[in-house]
Each structure stands twice: as structure tokens, then as C-alpha cells.
Amino acid sequence: MSDPTDINTAHLAPETRERIAMGGEPGPGEVRHLTSCTRCRREIAEIGSLQVRLAALTPLAPSAGFADRVMARIRLPAPAWVRALDAIRAHRLQASAVAVTLIAAVTGMLGWLTAYPQLTPGTMVRLIWERSTGLLWQGVISVGRVLYESGLFAFLEAFRADLTPWSAFGALATLALVGTVSLLMLMRLMDLSPTTIRTGVGNIG
Amino acid sequence: MDYSEKTDQDLVRLSRRGDERAARELVHRFERPVFSLIYRMVRDRELAEDLSQDVFVRTFNNLDRYDRSYKFSSWLFKIAYNLTVDHLRRRELPTISVHGAPDAITPDRQEATSLTLESEEEAPDDRLVAKELAGELEEAIAELREDYRTAILLRHVEGRSYEEIAEIMEIPLGTVKTYIFRARRELREALSATYGEPDD
Numbered sequence: 001m002s003d004p005t006d007i008n009t010a011h012l013a014p015e016t017r018e019r020i021a022m023g024g025e026p027g028p029g030e031v032r033h034l035t036s037c038t039r040c041r042r043e044i045a046e047i048g049s050l051q052v053r054l055a056a057l058t059p060l061a062p063s064a065g066f067a068d069r070v071m072a073r074i075r076l077p078a079p080a081w082v083r084a085l086d087a088i089r090a091h092r093l094q095a096s097a098v099a100v101t102l103i104a105a106v107t108g109m110l111g112w113l114t115a116y117p118q119l120t121p122g123t124m125v126r127l128i129w130e131r132s133t134g135l136l137w138q139g140v141i142s143v144g145r146v147l148y149e150s151g152l153f154a155f156l157e158a159f160r161a162d163l164t165p166w167s168a169f170g171a172l173a174t175l176a177l178v179g180t181v182s183l184l185m186l187m188r189l190m191d192l193s194p195t196t197i198r199t200g201v202g203n204i205g
Numbered sequence: 206m207d208y209s210e211k212t213d214q215d216l217v218r219l220s221r222r223g224d225e226r227a228a229r230e231l232v233h234r235f236e237r238p239v240f241s242l243i244y245r246m247v248r249d250r251e252l253a254e255d256l257s258q259d260v261f262v263r264t265f266n267n268l269d270r271y272d273r274s275y276k277f278s279s280w281l282f283k284i285a286y287n288l289t290v291d292h293l294r295r296r297e298l299p300t301i302s303v304h305g306a307p308d309a310i311t312p313d314r315q316e317a318t319s320l321t322l323e324s325e326e327e328a329p330d331d332r333l334v335a336k337e338l339a340g341e342l343e344e345a346i347a348e349l350r351e352d353y354r355t356a357i358l359l360r361h362v363e364g365r366s367y368e369e370i371a372e373i374m375e376i377p378l379g380t381v382k383t384y385i386f387r388a389r390r391e392l393r394e395a396l397s398a399t400y401g402e403p404d405d
Contacts, residue, residue: 014382014386015367015382046389046393047389050361050389050392050393050396051361053342054342054357054358054361054362055361055362055364057241057340057342057343057362058340059237059241060237060240060241060244060245061236061237061240062236062237062240062253062254062257063254066232066236066240066254066257066258067229067232067233067236069258070232070236070258070261070262070265071225071228071229071232073258073262074228074261074262074265074266075265075266076220076223076224076225076228076265076268077221077222077223077269078223079222079223079224080222080223082223
């Protein structure tokens with residue numbers, strides 16, 4: 001039945017009416033519309049009334065012990081420490097080797113600290129640092145000496161002295177040829193073609 | 206550690222690591238909403254308990270498949286809805302809306318598709334068996350077709366947004382709006398018939 005006071009043709013959208021009915025603030029335009037539109041006001045009041053009644057429905061609860069019955073049926077993943085124990089059980093030999101090594105290391109460390117009580121942790125770290133950097137430098141010097149004694153530097157020096165533009169070009173061309181042939185042989189060995197390489201890259205991307 | 210203060214996402218994360226107390230807190234947090242929805246759908250307390258248990262079991266046993274970009278509660282309600290609807294469809298229950306198919310837009314189409322069927326398994330008196338569901342509003346809700354009922358309960362009882370309802374029921378947003386609009390209209394008509402309120 002039409003309402004004589006309902007002079008609006010463009011009513012509020014259903015979502016707007018619901019928003020206002022459920023406590024949302026109407027905007028200025030909506031307020032203006034509602035002032036003159038009985039139909040929208042009535043609709044909002046009805047939605048609001050229904051909302052109140054639905055929200056007040058008795059909350060229903062399952063019988064006591066529901067959570068226990070659920071918990072008895074679910075399979076949760078084992079906690080991390082249980083999984084770790086399982087992993088140890090599954091790899092007994094490796095785990096035993098790691099344990100023996102750790103025990104030996106700790107025992108040795110304790111024995112050393114007992115025998116040399118003046119060795120504080122700070123002193124030990126400093127000693128280890130000095131010794132390791134000393135070893136590193138000795139290694140670098142040894143490699144340099146071997147290279148020098150092998151005559152490699154003398155050969156490179158002689159090569160540089162004899163280098164002409166043509167010989168440099170020849171060396172580069174030979175290097176490029178050898179590189180290309182090596183790459184092609186490698187691709188053939190690995191059963192790769194430019195197409196499969198492109199596809200593979202595409203898939204990764 | 207006070208689990209009741211943790212967010213759903215935190216509890217899910219802990220449950221995934223095997224924390225039983227976190228899982229129990231999630232069950233406590235959602236047992237009432239899930240049970241209420243299912244009970245109002247199937248109108249049978251024992252069956253609702255069984256289905257609710259199945260919902261939680263399925264949820265926890267598939268926790269590794271849960272996508273954290275969704276709300277946990279939406280995922281849970283989705284499982285609840287699917288399980289319940291599957292069950293109802295297997296039992297071929299109970300009514301079809303008097304207002305016709307949800308996709309019927311024109312009045313002619315609505316009339317052509319409108320009918321009311323009552324389950325042969327369920328006598329009208331059986332609907333009043335559960336004392337908890339004996340109120341007029343509960344009766345009116347029970348008369349709604351299952352998808353209207355789910356939509357209106359999720360919207361007005363559980364306070365879910367339209368988008369969440371669309372996600373839970375796996376239907377377009379527009380269909381959710383249609384369902385809720387029609388469910389409201391049917392409820393209003395049913396209640397105004399009971400109380401003799403003026404009709405539109």
C-alpha cells in the first residue's frame with residue numbers, strides 16, 4: 001500500500017538502510033531523505049527490531065565435555081621436542097656420534113681449564129684469533145712463494161714484454177673459440193638447448 | 206601463559222606446533238557459535254553435537270591447509286556450513302522457500318519456482334521437540350530455506366560481514382544480499398502473522 005507522505009522515488013539502498021538500522025550514523029543526505037520518507041524509516045525500524053530480536057536469541061551450547069570429546073578425536077602435530085626425540089631415535093648412530101664428540105669436546109675443555117686455570121675465556125679467544133690469523137697469513141705467503149718459484153710471474157712478464165696488438169687479438173680469438181666450443185660441449189653433455197634453458201628460466205621466474 | 210588473551214591466529218600457530226592447550230582454547234572459543242549455527246540448521250541436538258565435533262576434528266586435522274590470509278572463524282564456519290549442508294542434502298530435508306529460487310529475479314520467475322515441500326521424515330510437531338528452539342522467532346527461522354537461514358544467522362546472530370558470508374557460503378556477494386533480504390522479508394511476514402503486526 002502506498003504511503004501519502006512517501007514522496008521520494010529514490011529510496012536509500014538496502015545496504016544503507018541496514019547500516020543505519022544496525023547503529024551506523026546516517027550522513028547528511030541520508031538524514032534529509034529520512035526526514036521525508038516514511039517507507040525508509042519504517043524499513044530501518046523493522047530491520048533494527050529484527051536485529052535486536054535475532055541478536056537476543058538464546059546462545060546454544062553443546063553438552064558438557066564437548067571440548068574433551070573433540071580433543072580425544074583430533075590429531076595435532078607432535079610438539080617440537082617430541083619430533084626432535086623421534087628424529088634422534090630414527091638416527092641413533094649419527095646422534096650417538098654427535099653426542100660422543102660433544103662430550104669429548106666439553107670434557108677436554110674442562111680438563112684444559114682445570115690444568116691451566118690462568119686461561120680465562122677472553123685469553124683463549126685472543127689466542128685462537130692470533131693463531132688462526134697467523135696461519136692464514138703463512139698460507140698466503142706460501143702460495144705466493146710457490147707461484148714465484150714456479151716461474152709463472154717470469155712467464156707473464158715475458159709474455160707482456162712480447163705482446164703486440166696482433167698477438168693480443170690472436171690470443172683473445174683463441175680464448176673465445178675455446179670457450180664457445182667448451183660451452184657447446186657442456187650443453188650437449190647436459191642435454192641442454194637454448195630453448196630448454198629459456199623455458200627453465202621462464203618457469204623459475 | 207594465558208591462552209584466553211591470545212588471538213585466533215596465535216592459537217592456530219601454536220596448535221600447528223602441537224600445542225594442545227591452544228587447540229582446546231580454540232574449541233572453547235568457537236564451540237557455541239558453531240554448535241548454535243548447526244543446531245539451528247538441523248534442529249536436532251544430538252545430530253548437531255555430532256556434526257559440530259566433526260567440524261572441529263576436520264578443522265584441526267587439516268590445520269596445515271589453513272590459509273592465514275583468511276579469518277580463522279570464517280574458515281571454521283565454512284567447514285561447518287559445508288558439513289551441515291552435505292548432511293542435509295544427504296537426508297533430503299526439509300523445505301524450499303515459498304519465495305522461489307534465489308536466482309529468480311522477476312515476480313513471474315519467483316512464482317514459477319516457488320513451492321513448499323515438507324520432509325516426509327519430519328512431522329510438523331517434531332519441530333517443537335527441542336524446547337530451546339520453541340520460540341516464535343526460532344520457529345520462523347526454522348521455516349527458512351537452509352541457505353537463507355545460514356545467511357541470516359551469520360549476519361544477525363554471529364555478526365559476520367557480507368563479504369565473510371560470501372566466503373563462508375562460497376557464493377557471490379550479490380547472492381548473499383538477496384538471501385538476507387529475502388530471509389528478513391520471510392521472517393517479518395512470519396512474525397507479523399504471529400503478532401498481527403501491520404504488513405507493508
